[in-house]
Amino acid sequence: MEMKLPAFNAKGELEIIPSVTSAKEDFDFFIGQWKLKNRKLKTRLDDCKEWIEFEATQENYKALTGLANIDHFYANFNDKPFEGMTIRLFDPATRLWSIYWADSNVGRLDTPVVGSFENKIGHFFTKDIFEGRAILMVFRWDVTDADNPVWSQAFSTDWGKTWEWNWYMYMSRMN
DSSP states (O other): OOOOOOEEOTTSOEEOOOOTTOOTTTTGGGOEEEEEEEEEESSSSSOOOOEEEEEEEEEEEEEGGGTEEEEEEEEEETTEEEEEEEEEEEETTTTEEEEEEEETTTOSOOOOEEEEEETTEEEEEEEEEETTEEEEEEEEEEOSSTTSOEEEEEEESSTTSSOEEEEEEEEEEOO
């Protein structure tokens, strides 16, 4: 998967520049109800080759007069109910999206991934810690088929030289 990596400043912080087309309407395709097929690595960053597959549903709606959207994710995972929530915020001053995730396992908002769309592909990055290891994380949205978008997530322990793609969601519109 080809992606434009963000730059790092002298302090090692991410410098994410929006695409020229970045707009508050970028996630309008996602408003509504969805059926999701998830494919997730059983474990991450340990050369795992075993994938777990499960279905989920998701509902997304606009908020804050279009500067935000919120979705609710529902699944059964390991025979237990699992719920997630995403809050996406568009900053008109920077023209960047910040995407926050929370779920029923942890009960807190994760560090946001930040980015924008270009040619119907969105890349959103953050620096984070996963199981004690510093990582660069990316969410990738492919909306070349807006009725069947694909979301994916990858981690890098070498600041973007190599990536482990560890979760894919294949979505189908329900309404």
